Amino acid sequence: MHIYLPIAEISVNIFLILGMGGMVGFLSGLFGVGGGFLMTPLLIFIGVPPAVAVGTEANQIVASSVSGVIAHWRRGNVDFKMGGVLMVGGFLGSSFGVWAFAALRELGQIDLAIKLCYVIFLGIIGALMLNESVRSILKARSSAPRRKKLHQHTWFHGLPLKMRFRRSKLYISALLPLAIGFFVGVLAALMGVGGGFIMVPAMIYLLGMPTGVVVGTSLFQIIFVTANVTFLQAVNTQTVDVVLAIMLLAGAVVGAQIGSRFAGRLRGEELRGLLAVMVLGVCSKLGYDLVATPNDFFSISLGDEH
Amino acid sequence: MAGRFILLLTLAAGLIGDVPARAQQDLVADLSDHLVAITTGFTGADVLLFGAIEGEGQIVVTVTGPRGDVTVRRKERVVGVWANVESVTFVNAPSFYAVASTEPLENVANADIRQRQQIGIENIAMHPDDREVDPGTAAIFRAGLVRNKRAAGLYSDAALPITVLSNRLFRTRIHLPANVAIGTYTVAVYYLRDGSAVHAQTTPLVVSKTGIGADIFLFAHTNSAAYGVLAIIVAVAAGWLAAWIGRKVG
Numbered sequence: 301m302h303i304y305l306p307i308a309e310i311s312v313n314i315f316l317i318l319g320m321g322g323m324v325g326f327l328s329g330l331f332g333v334g335g336g337f338l339m340t341p342l343l344i345f346i347g348v349p350p351a352v353a354v355g356t357e358a359n360q361i362v363a364s365s366v367s368g369v370i371a372h373w374r375r376g377n378v379d380f381k382m383g384g385v386l387m388v389g390g391f392l393g394s395s396f397g398v399w400a401f402a403a404l405r406e407l408g409q410i411d412l413a414i415k416l417c418y419v420i421f422l423g424i425i426g427a428l429m430l431n432e433s434v435r436s437i438l439k440a441r442s443s444a445p446r447r448k449k450l451h452q453h454t455w456f457h458g459l460p461l462k463m464r465f466r467r468s469k470l471y472i473s474a475l476l477p478l479a480i481g482f483f484v485g486v487l488a489a490l491m492g493v494g495g496g497f498i499m500v501p502a503m504i505y506l507l508g509m510p511t512g513v514v515v516g517t518s519l520f521q522i523i524f525v526t527a528n529v530t531f532l533q534a535v536n537t538q539t540v541d542v543v544l545a546i547m548l549l550a551g552a553v554v555g556a557q558i559g560s561r562f563a564g565r566l567r568g569e570e571l572r573g574l575l576a577v578m579v580l581g582v583c584s585k586l587g588y589d590l591v592a593t594p595n596d597f598f599s600i601s602l603g604d605e606h
Numbered sequence: 607m608a609g610r611f612i613l614l615l616t617l618a619a620g621l622i623g624d625v626p627a628r629a630q631q632d633l634v635a636d637l638s639d640h641l642v643a644i645t646t647g648f649t650g651a652d653v654l655l656f657g658a659i660e661g662e663g664q665i666v667v668t669v670t671g672p673r674g675d676v677t678v679r680r681k682e683r684v685v686g687v688w689a690n691v692e693s694v695t696f697v698n699a700p701s702f703y704a705v706a707s708t709e710p711l712e713n714v715a716n717a718d719i720r721q722r723q724q725i726g727i728e729n730i731a732m733h734p735d736d737r738e739v740d741p742g743t744a745a746i747f748r749a750g751l752v753r754n755k756r757a758a759g760l761y762s763d764a765a766l767p768i769t770v771l772s773n774r775l776f777r778t779r780i781h782l783p784a785n786v787a788i789g790t791y792t793v794a795v796y797y798l799r800d801g802s803a804v805h806a807q808t809t810p811l812v813v814s815k816t817g818i819g820a821d822i823f824l825f826a827h828t829n830s831a832a833y834g835v836l837a838i839i840v841a842v843a844a845g846w847l848a849a850w851i852g853r854k855v856g
Contacts, residue, residue: 304648304784306819307826311649311784359837366845367852408679408690416687527838534834538826542837543819546844553848557855590687596757597681598750599690602674602701 307541308352314547316346321551328364328552329559330566331575332515334522336361336493337422339548340414341582350411352541354401354492355533359545361494361526364552365519372516379467379513383520385474386481386499390525393485398532401490408601412590417491419587425497426579433573440569468509468517477507481521489529494522497579632660633797633805640809642782643816650784653811655793656777663799664707664714665768665776666725669811671702671760672789675735678747678754694739694747699732701787703755705763706778708770716801723796723803727752727763759783780811788813 304311320342328335336357343353372378404410459473480502484495499518503509509517534540563571635657642651655667676699679690707714711726721729732751734744755761760783768778780793791811797804815823826833 302647302649302784304644304646304819306815306822309785359841362838362841363845363848366842367849368845370846370849408677408693412687412689523842527841530838530841531831531834534826534837535830538830538833540826540834540837542840543822545837545841549841549844549848553851556848557852592688594681594688596750596753598747598754599679599681600751600754601677601679 303543303547305348305541305544307539308348308356308544310347312346312348312544317544317547318551320346321548322555323551324548325364325552325555326559326562327555327578329556329561330563331559331571331578332563333575334361334364334368334494334496335552336495337418337491337497337579338582340492341418341586343544344414348544349539350414351401351405351533351537351539352544354414354490355530355537355539356541356544356548357492358488358526358529358533359540359542360548360552362523362530363545363549364556365494365523365526367553367556369516369519369523372519375516377513377516378520379465379509379517380520381463382465382468382470382477382507382509382513383517385463385477386484386517386521387524389478389481389483390485390488390521391528393482393487394489394525394528395485395532396482397486397489398529398536400486401533402536414491415586415590417487419583419590421487421491421498422579422583423587425501426576426583428501429572430576430580433569433576436569437573465509468507468513470508472507480506481525485525485528488522488525489532494519494526496522633795633807634658635795635807635809637780637793637809637811640811642786642811642813644786644788644813644819645815645817646819648784650786651782653780653782654777655780655795656775657795658775659797660774661799662773663797663804664709665770666705666707666711666714666796666798667768667778667780668706668723668725668794668796669702669704669780670700670724670730670792670794671787671813672791673698673700673732675699676732676751678751680747680750694744695735696732696748696751697735699751700730701760701789702782702791703727703730703761704780706768706780708768708776711763714801715796715798715803719796719798719801719803723794723806725796727761758785760785782813786813788815 301314302311303314320339324335324339327338340353340357343357344350369378401410404413459475461474462471463474464471484499487493487498488495496518500514503514503518504511530540635655638654642653659665675695675697677693677695679693681688682691684691705711705726711720715725720726724730752761768776770776791813793809793811794806796806
């Protein structure tokens with residue numbers, strides 16, 4: 301059964317879209333990630349124009365982050381003050397990202413830019429995660445855990461505009477979360493992701509936030525960043541397909557429920573190791589596309605896409 | 607019915623400029639549908655073109671979609687990665703082009719008429735927006751454009767046969783794939799004898815979106831800010847609902 305997507309202007313199989321939503325939802329329920337980094341490349345792969353994939357995925361992530369943040373909010377695992385500062389940076393960053401997206405599209409370099417961003421960031425994050433999970437799996441087998449310092453003091457603790465974040469037990473410069481928020485916002489707009497896969501490690505390793513509040517706070521600020529991307533893409537390029545977003549979400553809701561049930565059966569470091577393998581898999585597929593000789597050296601785009 | 611007949615007469619009278627007009631009754635043609643509606647379940651459409659000719663001769667049909675700018679980009683290896691390095695924009699490139707004929711085009715129409723009436727993909731009139739582009743480069747990029755359009759099923763030739771019954775009635779099927787652009791298409795029917803045109807007729811074919819999909823498209827394009835806000839509200843509500851369902855089930 302096919303459905304004609306009004307904004308993407310292509311005809312797709314309903315069950316394919318629901319299945320993709322379900323599969324990515326399952327993985328996001330299993331690993332506790334948004335799944336944008338899987339869904340956007342998949343959408344482009346089945347023929348959705350990159351701009352529509354990014355705009356629509358932003359819209360879907362608004363929905364999945366709202367449903368995700370509720371559970372964390374109930375348990376008090378959201379640092380609203382930190383989330384607010386990250387959000388301000390994220391707003392600026394994603395606005396810049398949407399502008400850069402349009403500029404790159406005009407130049408005909410958007411496909412390349414999207415793929416390069418994916419290869420670079422998924423590559424780095426995947427490698428770090430894999431390294432970390434392999435180490436902790438080995439360590440768990442060999443010795444007892446050592447006592448760690450609360451967090452390391454480095455140069456950025458000397459920056460001005462210090463703020464106290466009670467929920468995160470931090471007293472740091474607001475410039476740091478602002479910069480992180482900005483950077484992740486740019487990537488969210490360019491890559492069609494929430495950016496949790498960069499935000500979460502940045503919060504733990506750069507800001508030194510306690511792991512308990514990291515996911516909830518990240519989800520909280522992702523809602524606003526992706527809402528901003530949705531709005532700006534809708535206004536500037538009309539590339540937000542609500543029909544596609546709702547179908548993806550319907551599949552994802554079911555998938556996430558099943559995924560989160562499976563998650564209890566695996567150990568944390570095993571989960572992270574599997575996620576790392578998957579991230580590196582997507583990274584290598586896109587990396588291969590960049591270097592493999594294309595079937596046709598010529599590609600076309602319609603004039604009104606400018 | 608009467609309205610259809612009058613429309614047919616009007617269309618039959620609308621001759622293509624430089625084709626010599628003889629007896630008007632030599633050629634009559636019409637489409638099974640003048641409107642192709644892109645609905646929610648649209649997966650492409652077939653339109654039947656039928657008509658009658660008087661006397662011996664050959665038929666050629668061209669279908670040309672709405673024209674617009676198309677940018678063709680060429681990839682080249684840049685530090686190991688394939689990147690777009692050069693581009694040529696063609697103006698007036700048809701979004702769709704199909705041609706059908708009773709016999710191979712070379713046998714039916716002489717080179718002059720093929721070129722003037724844009725019969726055959728190689729005769730489609732489109733040129734780079736930049737006059738500086740040298741003809742050799744333009745030809746290479748044009749070939750790239752045609753290849754991409756063919757791959758998308760939007761340019762086709764020789765794929766459509768025309769059936770002629772008892773040297774008088776003819777018909778052919780025009781296939782529009784699911785990815786066709788909306789707008790007014792021109793269906794031109796040529797009646798040729800000894801390589802030159804005896805008669806010609808053009809008929810419009812409108813492809814437009816209808817139903818809820820069309821409403822969504824129109825809303826997104828005419829009222830973008832409201833559409834964006836609504837998309838966010840829908841997403842927040844859907845997310846909330848999903849969490850609620852998750853709690854009930856879990």
